[in-house]
Amino acid sequence: MPDYHAPVDDMVYLLEEIFKADGVFAELPPYSEVNVDLARTVLEEAGRLCSNVLRPINLSGDIEGCRLENGVVTLPKGFKEAYKAFVEGGWPALSLEPEYGGQGLPRTIQILVDEMLSGSNLSFGLVAGLTRGAVETIEAHAPADIKSKYLPKMIEGTWSGAMALTEAQAGSDLGLLKTSAKPRGDGSYTISGSKIFISSGDQDLTENVIHLVLARLPDAPPGSRGISLFLSPKFLVNEDGTLGARNNVNVGSLEHKMGIHGHATCVMNYDDAQGWLIGEPNRGLNAMFTMMNAERLFVGVQGLGLGEASYQTASAYAKERKQGRVPGGKETCTIIEHPDVRKMLLTMLSFIEAARALTVFTALEMDKEKTHPDAEVRKTATGLIALLTPVIKAAFTDFGFETTVLGQQVLGGHGYIREWGQEQFVRDARIAMIYEGTNGIQAQDLVLRKLTLDAGAPVGTFFAFISETLAQAAGQPATAAIAQRLKTAFEQLQATTKKLQAGDFANATDQNGAANDYLRFFALVTFGWLWLRMALTTIAKGEAANSRDKRKLALAEFFTSRILPQTASLAEQIEAGSKPLMALESDAF
Structure with a gap:
């Protein structure tokens, strides 16, 4: 299986240049001494663990699997030693409360580490992610004696x-x-x-x-x-x-x-x-949702992490594999010169980097919700997190699975063979669309609950961010085409959202039938918004823009011209209502 390279530079780019994380952390008393430099140090160290310890046992772990003998469960070879290194590095305690032995770092750093764990070895990363969710649930709802008895050992990873x-x-x-x-x-x-x-x-x-x-x-x-x-x-x-x-x-x-x-x-x-x-x-379901909501965000990041791992393998392969000729050419070329292969790689990358940006945006809101001194800021953050949780869980895992399939396709026959790892990424990614609430349930949650939450305040706040970015782009000729494409899709989304909020479709079945299409519609527009933000950042640098900045601009152009137009079809599908879905009698299936 090819090596895994932790995408730390892109993570730091988002923290530093897009979301100005230093300024956010400065407003949050527990994190006032946290900055992007510290985040980079932590992420680089996590990246070394993921690349050097966890990735090497990913394929062997998949082949060997788990065993149950005489009531005892045994994980694959190397997992116990890797977990020991994980615990000795203090990783289980990263974002948990210092009162019980945690390091108390922001959720924003934790969720980026979660992406690397998922991309390097999802089977291993699940143990830590589930433990953290259980810790947060006990911390929020258990009596003091239970907390003191169980939390320290769980936080240290024992x-x-x-x-x-x-x-x-x-x-x-x-x-x-x-x-x-x-x-x-x-x-x-x-x-x-x-x-x-x-x-x-x-x-x-x-x-x-x-x-x-x-x-x-x-x-x-x-x-x-x-x-x-x-x-x-x-x-x-x-x-x-x-x-x-x-x-x-x-x-x-x-x-x-x-x-x-x-x-x-x-x-x-x-x-x-x-x-x-x-x-x-x-009231157990209320308490359990503390864990389930955290896990849904974690599951979304699993789709992102696996997509990144698949892209790394596909990109490296495409730059080395010689096959065919470019249109009009006479000599054999590497397959990355073929337009269709480039389209697949660009599709993968345009999801991955936009999804990572939405991850950072949401995680910063989680840090505000938990620690901001202003109650109104905390309330706004709570609403945004509630709105975006089903979107991240469902869209990231849908697009993440699609991304791993594209990565497999780039490798052709080698993508179907075990040792390259692509077929494992496809298999591993598929569960994320199902567990912690299927993606269809997430879509219904978004349409039937979250759009009308607090009289529509969270979605109104979120849409205001998009409007603000479009206003900033108004005076920038270099991003005019990107902004116009986003504006068109955003206006369609606003109109559809108003109909769903007001119940203007024929009946509740129409809303239910619209849910999956609407969630994808919402996600695509959100990705377009984030690509416009990154494009504007590049333009603002002028001559100082580096190769990474220019790549962001090219990806923004690709996404808004080749992927974002899907929203027009989704809007039309939603307008068709549920009649085509319900026309057949049940016995006709």
């Missing part, structure tokens, strides 16, 4: 975390779950039931696995309003923090999956296991 939601009869509709929790009389509960598709349900990297389990109390109301959240560890923890007896939390089997073979996805059985309530009774 213990890991997992969330147990899905049951065989209850996929995305959690209201159907049957796992029960009964009071034991000592403040704890007895948990009984089975869960499927549990990522990091067990493994041999950590001493303990802390499960966050959704279950029903005896007197719980039906549906999603009757779900509570419980902490149930693999090993019980003594009062002094040492490990005690094995809890009745057991792996029934390992799921046989299309991808992420180096990660243990388990059927988990809770056979009268002991657990403790996290948050309020019957």
Whole structure:
């Protein structure tokens, strides 16, 4: 498998030149001493770990997979040693709270590290990402004694975390779950039931696995309003923090999956296991969404990371592989000279760099939401994060999968062969479109909930950013064509958004049927906005613009002329309504 090169320079470019992160951090008291220079140092060190430790075991981990023998799950060779290096480097604690041993760095740095983990070895990176989500949920909702008992070990990486939601009869509709929790009389509960598709349900990297389990109390109301959240560890923890007896939390089997073979996805059985309530009774779904929303952003970044890894392999191959002749040429050329290959590579790159920009924008809003001293700024940030979470999860994983397929196509037959890694990227990327809420559910969340959230304030704020950038471009002849294409697509998006907000389509089924097309429409316009911002940055430099700046301008031209026009078709599809979708009787399928 080809090497992985961490895209640190592009990450720092976004922090420094596009989003002026030093100024943002200066306004946030916990991060006032954080700057782009520190971010570069951290990202470079993370890049070395990903390139030198995690990438070399990615292919072998995929081939070997995980094993379950006598109730014990074993991850592939090299994973335990890599995890030891990960923990010794302090990476599990990067963005977590200092009160329990975390380093307290901004989410913005953390999410860029997440991209590198995903691109170099997604199966490995999932362990850390899930643990961080569990830590944040416990921190937000658990009582003080639970926090002090579990968080330090989880933050240092000695213990890991997992969330147990899905049951065989209850996929995305959690209201159907049957796992029960009964009071034991000592403040704890007895948990009984089975869960499927549990990522990091067990493994041999950590001493303990802390499960966050959704279950029903005896007197719980039906549906999603009757779900509570419980902490149930693999090993019980003594009062002094040492490990005690094995809890009745057991792996029934390992799921046989299309991808992420180096990660243990388990059927988990809770056979009268002991657990403790996290948050309020019957409010478990509310508590679990702390973890789920964080994981949805993490999953989106997985699509970005895999797309970047696929692009690196495809670009290197295209510059070396000789085949065919350019139109009108007589000598054999490298395939990067063929227009169709260039189109594929440009399509990949125009998604990757715009998606990374949206990642940084959103992560900075997350840092504002958590730490900005002004309550109005925090409220605005909360709305923007809510709006963009389903977009990032769904669009990044849709486009990320499409990007890995393009990377595979660039390599031709070699893209179908294991040792080049492209077919693994395709398989690994596919799950991200499904787990943590399918992309169809994300699209419905965007259209049916987020567009009307707070009377439409978040989407109005976001659209104002786009309008502001278009206004800045008005006096720039060099970006006039790019800006005009964005303006046309943006006006179409605004008109469609107003219809969806007002319910002007024939019925609710029209809104549901429009959701997937609308989310892609929204994402494309957002990418166009970010490309215009990068193009304006290049123009502002004038003669000082370097080769990277000029590449950004060329990519902005490519994206807005060859990709952004898809929005016109999406607008037309949405206008068609749901009638073509619902015309056939169910029996006709």
